[in-house]
Structure formats: structure tokens, C-alpha cells
Amino acid sequence: MPELPEVESVRRGLEEAKICAPVEKVFRSRKKLRMDSPLRSLVGATPGKLRRRGKYIIWEFSRADGGDPSSAIGLLLHLGMSGRCGIAQAPAPRVLHTHMILTFADRRELRFVDPRRFGGFRVSPLAELLSAPPISKLGPEPIDPGFSGAVLAGRLGRSARSIRDALLDQHAVAGVGNIYALEALFEARIHPLTSAAKLRASAWERLAKSLGDVLRRGIDNGGTTLKDFRNVVGEVGRNQDDLRVYGRGGDPCPDCGRPLKSFVSGGRSGVYCPYDQSARRVR
Ligand SMILES: [Zn+2]
Structure with missing residues (x-):
């Protein structure tokens, strides 16, 4: 099961991919995931800052109308037991157990693959995501300087x-x-x-x-x-x-x-x- 270092490696990988093209379309398989929400509000939104809290990745998106930072959307990702987040080129064939895809305008895709389906994602206003469970209930980060x-x-x-x-x-x-x-x-x-x-x-x-x-x-x-x-x-x-x-x-x-x-x-x-x-x- 991915723990803090594995999730941080994924976060860094997403950051290094420097994706800044807006989301063009979304795909969701019909299989149930442990954490799930509609993805539609991400269409047209532009990806920004990537954070990690515990075993969660929080990806910030800004709405097409730009401007107001309070309208930022958050994509919460959790890898569960067997989840993977990969960056692929749009025409590449989907592997089995691909449950969610964000296709960006530069033809790159974020693909969430999870054979055991204990992972998942949630899309909601960023401020809400950060102030509600599961994020609000997490203990301190053990690699933060203040940890003792x-x-x-x-x-x-x-x-x-x-x-x-x-x-x-x-x-x-x-x-x-x-x-x-x-x-x-x-x-x-x-x-x-x-x-x-x-x-x-x-x-x-x-x-x-x-x-x-x-x-x-x-x-x-x-x-x-x-x-x-x-x-x-x-x-x-x-x-x-x-x-x-x-x-x-x-x-x-x-x-x-x-x-x-x-x-x-x-x-x-x-x-x-x-x-x-x-x-x-x-x-
Ligand atoms: Zn010993």
C-alpha cells in the first residue's frame, strides 16, 4: 500500500510533468471506487499547484473564467491499496482497471488505474476540500520541520x-x-x-x-x-x-x-x- 514516500513520489512526478494545458475531457469507468465524485467541473479548468497531505495528493485547478482564487477547484487523489497515477499520451491504449482519465488540451492524460479499487478521487471547491475530512482529520506530517x-x-x-x-x-x-x-x-x-x-x-x-x-x-x-x-x-x-x-x-x-x-x-x-x-x- 502506498505510504507517504510513494505518494510524494507521485506528487513530484506530476509536478515535473509541468502540465499547464486545461482539461479538455474526462473519462470515468463504471466501476465503483471507495472515494468518488463527478468530474465534470474540471472540464475547462487549468491545473496548478500540487500538494500532498499524508497519503493524499491535492491538485489545484483554476476555472476557465480565471480571476477569483476562491473559485479554485481541488482534485483529491488517494491511491488506496493498489492505485497508480500515470501520465500518458492521449492515443496510447488504456490498460485494464483504468477508472479515471483527465485529457489535457496538450493531448497528455492523467490516468488513474486501480485493480483493487480501494483508492479514488474527489473533486470539490479547494477551500472545502482542505477544511473537510479526510484532510482536516489528518495528524501532523512526520517530515515537517516542527515534528518532534x-x-x-x-x-x-x-x-x-x-x-x-x-x-x-x-x-x-x-x-x-x-x-x-x-x-x-x-x-x-x-x-x-x-x-x-x-x-x-x-x-x-x-x-x-x-x-x-x-x-x-x-x-x-x-x-x-x-x-x-x-x-x-x-x-x-x-x-x-x-x-x-x-x-x-x-x-x-x-x-x-x-x-x-x-x-x-x-x-x-x-x-x-x-x-x-x-x-x-x-x-
Ligand atoms: Zn538485532
Whole structure:
């Protein structure tokens, strides 16, 4: 599932494509998506600034009548489990599971492809999009300069849940999923099943730092591709080669050589080093 670094890679790719021709037409498949809305208001609108919040991309469009910035339209994109956003040339054949297309006046197209259909999009006035859920409910961005152990503890410090499960809550901290949570907990030497409420200030600081480190590394590597993820030009990411523990249960720990241990919590698998992330050794 795409997490913050994968979504940021897509955002950067869309930005680098420098699309500035207005939307000429829109296409929508008949398949149901988890998030969905009419696209018609984008016809004639010109694409502008691209932002990201957590695992969402927000693309700003201005209306054909221009002028009034309060009339800006927002296109909210979410990749869900298996979604891809690609830029294609208009005559190129559509791949299977293409659910949405914006055709720009320069013949380029934004194509949203999602085999599992857990992703989707929403079009609405930009101001409304930014001030309503899901965006308004997201926790802080873990790669923002102001992010710290104190911020993280403020969001999660009273949670009785395991710290791994708590980190996946998008209302507490935005953009983190299972891969980067497990990698950050390993780097911070925190047992993933420790109750969040039991972590000390020093552990929160280590965790805030390691979260920022693993996410920034993921962005620098163009994201992690385990199966579906591709950037806007169809390339896989490179971060899977830099993962230290994710998906490696039973393999030797990259630091101490003892076997990494797998677990399941909250319906999701995980992995840790019982020696380096011992619950007794560090909190
Ligand atoms: Zn180890």
C-alpha cells in the first residue's frame, strides 16, 4: 500500500510533468471506487499547484473564467491499496482497471488505474476540500520541520494500543503505514508491541527522528515497490532494497545477526529483532 514516500513520489512526478494545458475531457469507468465524485467541473479548468497531505495528493485547478482564487477547484487523489497515477499520451491504449482519465488540451492524460479499487478521487471547491475530512482529520506530517518526539507523544502518549498499531492511525500522524512504521521502530530500538502509553520521552524522540529518517530515505529512493507501486512514468521505486526488517521475518537481523521475529497485531503482520528491540532493554 502506498505510504507517504510513494505518494510524494507521485506528487513530484506530476509536478515535473509541468502540465499547464486545461482539461479538455474526462473519462470515468463504471466501476465503483471507495472515494468518488463527478468530474465534470474540471472540464475547462487549468491545473496548478500540487500538494500532498499524508497519503493524499491535492491538485489545484483554476476555472476557465480565471480571476477569483476562491473559485479554485481541488482534485483529491488517494491511491488506496493498489492505485497508480500515470501520465500518458492521449492515443496510447488504456490498460485494464483504468477508472479515471483527465485529457489535457496538450493531448497528455492523467490516468488513474486501480485493480483493487480501494483508492479514488474527489473533486470539490479547494477551500472545502482542505477544511473537510479526510484532510482536516489528518495528524501532523512526520517530515515537517516542527515534528518532534513531543508532538508524537502528544498525539499517542495516552494510547493503550501497541506503538506499531498506533502509528498507523492517520489521525495521529499522517502518511505512515506498516512498512515505514516497522522500519522506524527498528531504527529507534523500540519493540513494536510496546503499549504507546509506556514509552518515555527519550523513546518518543528517537521514534520521531527515525520516522523522519526512513520516510525521507523512502522519498529519496523514489518510494518502495513491493508489488504494485509505480511512479507517474511507470517506474518502480528503489527503497525496497534499503528496507532493513520489513518482510524479513526469520532472516538474520542486519545489526546483530539473530533471527528477526514475525508477529500479527490488529490484523496486520509485523517484524522486529527480539534482541535489539527487546521490550525490557529500551522504552
Ligand atoms: Zn538485532
